[in-house]
Amino acid sequence: MQGKPTDQELVRRTLAGDLRSFEEIVKRHQQGVFGVIFRLVKNKEEAEDLAQDAFIKCYQNLEKFDQGRPFIPWIYRIASNLALTRLRQLKRRRFIPWEQVSFQIADQETADPVTSLEENEFKQEISCCLKNLKPLDQLVVILRYYKELNYDEIAYILQTTHNNVEVRLCRARKKLRRIFTEYQEVKSCSPVGKQKNSSIYTSIKN
Amino acid sequence: MLTCRETEELLDLYLDQELDPRKRENCEQHLRQCSHCRMLLQLRKQETEVIKNSFPVPELTPDFSRKVMAEISLNNKPQSRGILSRILSGRRSWMVPVIAASLLIFVISGLSSSDILTTSERDGAQEGASEIRGTQEPYIDFGRTEQQKQLTPLADTKALSNDESSISSGEDGIPDFTPGYLPAGFVQEGVSVPGSQRGDEADHTKQPIVFSYHNPQTGGYINLEISKADSAAEPSTGREQGITRSAEKEGQHYLLTITGNIPLEELKKVADSLR
Numbered sequence: 001m002q003g004k005p006t007d008q009e010l011v012r013r014t015l016a017g018d019l020r021s022f023e024e025i026v027k028r029h030q031q032g033v034f035g036v037i038f039r040l041v042k043n044k045e046e047a048e049d050l051a052q053d054a055f056i057k058c059y060q061n062l063e064k065f066d067q068g069r070p071f072i073p074w075i076y077r078i079a080s081n082l083a084l085t086r087l088r089q090l091k092r093r094r095f096i097p098w099e100q101v102s103f104q105i106a107d108q109e110t111a112d113p114v115t116s117l118e119e120n121e122f123k124q125e126i127s128c129c130l131k132n133l134k135p136l137d138q139l140v141v142i143l144r145y146y147k148e149l150n151y152d153e154i155a156y157i158l159q160t161t162h163n164n165v166e167v168r169l170c171r172a173r174k175k176l177r178r179i180f181t182e183y184q185e186v187k188s189c190s191p192v193g194k195q196k197n198s199s200i201y202t203s204i205k206n
Numbered sequence: 207m208l209t210c211r212e213t214e215e216l217l218d219l220y221l222d223q224e225l226d227p228r229k230r231e232n233c234e235q236h237l238r239q240c241s242h243c244r245m246l247l248q249l250r251k252q253e254t255e256v257i258k259n260s261f262p263v264p265e266l267t268p269d270f271s272r273k274v275m276a277e278i279s280l281n282n283k284p285q286s287r288g289i290l291s292r293i294l295s296g297r298r299s300w301m302v303p304v305i306a307a308s309l310l311i312f313v314i315s316g317l318s319s320s321d322i323l324t325t326s327e328r329d330g331a332q333e334g335a336s337e338i339r340g341t342q343e344p345y346i347d348f349g350r351t352e353q354q355k356q357l358t359p360l361a362d363t364k365a366l367s368n369d370e371s372s373i374s375s376g377e378d379g380i381p382d383f384t385p386g387y388l389p390a391g392f393v394q395e396g397v398s399v400p401g402s403q404r405g406d407e408a409d410h411t412k413q414p415i416v417f418s419y420h421n422p423q424t425g426g427y428i429n430l431e432i433s434k435a436d437s438a439a440e441p442s443t444g445r446e447q448g449i450t451r452s453a454e455k456e457g458q459h460y461l462l463t464i465t466g467n468i469p470l471e472e473l474k475k476v477a478d479s480l481r
Contacts, residue, residue: 017467019275019425026271034270035263044264051266055274126260144222145257151224166224173218180253 007071015062022062026055029072032147033079039142040083040135050086054079073149077157080139087135125179133172140168141176208236213243217250279425383432383453383462387479389472391421392428419466428466428476435459449477 005013005021007028013021033054038047057078065074130138136158143154151165158165208216213236219225220233237244267273394417414433420426435452448465464477 017425019279022278023271023275026274030266030270030274031263034266038263039261048266048270051270052274052277056277059278122256123260126257130261141257145254146261151222166219170218176257177253180256 008067011062011065011067011071014059022059025058025071029075030055032072033075035146036076036139036142037079037083039130039146040080040138041086042131046086047083050082051079054082057082070153072147073153073156076143076147076149077159080157084135084139122179126176129176129179133175137168137172140165141172144169208232210236210240210243213237213240214246217243217247221247221250221254383430383460383480385419385430385476385479387475388419388428389421389426389468389476391424392419392426393421394419414463426466426468428464428468428473430476430480431461431463431465433461433463435461449473451477451480453480 005024007025010021010025010028014025030051034047034051037050037054038044041047041050054075058075061078065071130141133141139158140154143149143157149157151162151169154165155162213233216225216229216233220230225233237247414431417430417432419428419430429448448463449470451462451464453460453462462477462480464473464480466473466476
């Protein structure tokens, strides 16, 4: 039985001159690469351009890829480097194209629209908190939570140590946890307590 | 046995599966006995789920991969990325004006001191240029425009635009052998005279002409080599490197060799469609 070719197999075929194999690599990983970049730069057009650059750079450097290692951390490393470089350029120009991430607010199907709004507000707070982390800490959170990579893989992408990843993740979690704890308190408190403690609740009522 | 505080500190690593086996076992032992820490673990799991769902990513545009592949096919062939392209796109872009200025000086000084282009000839530079090529270089017209003829002597492979998909017969007597069939996605890439050099004294009409077709999406290529034969050659149907056909037009015998990196059946179809 013939299964799907592995990434390494596709790389081998590409290096042998089969461009269709590289197209398969692109299709296989485009959304993942785009996701990492988008969560860092928060702008769709910018993220698409950078994702395109990442695959082109990947193709140009394919011979350097160690086929004994997994492909995903390698392509994420290229993508992350490009995105971080772009963020540094934008920071120098004092311009960060923050695109408000759209959430589906108060879905018609939801039984309790107020709860849905609360959740969306909360999600926005989480994403704002992510935005305010240092870019490398953001990247660690993205790779751990959204890509479910292990610490060694993240360390490889960031070109740092296992311990450094652990420290960065711990720091980021503390900040995120503050918001999360507040949300849990709001949920468990009475309506009066909600009004007192929750900016989320206040914004909904207004 | 771990305390609650110690266990709490290990919970993130426990969920991330980053604990060594001994610590993991200790942690699990505590969790089995402590409902408070189990609740905390549950809370951390919830937290993870919420974070995962809190930052949606839009879908990529549907033709993303096509755009990447087009870019790679057109501009990023590793072989074609030469020194000039690296200078133009890389950190040494400051060299661009320097190179441009040097070229300008070179061209101006070349034109002013040239014996070929005298002042009177500069008025009719096009005719003059044609004369020079006519005497010094093998030059074959394959349906290119007058401007292209002046700019591209046929010593190396030259890319043609996609709309020039058919090739008309040339002045050197090579008739039209345009294939009636090309696999999907293939476009004519160029035409070349293998081994020809500037000032080559050899009879260029005897040299084979190679027409190249290329599929930018797949990297596939087909080469059609046409050479004059002294007499009717034996056609073969399956040489290792391709397919050979013999043809006769206007009393002249030709040997047509079709090679490429596509399946043999496809090559045969191309060979059979040669007009």
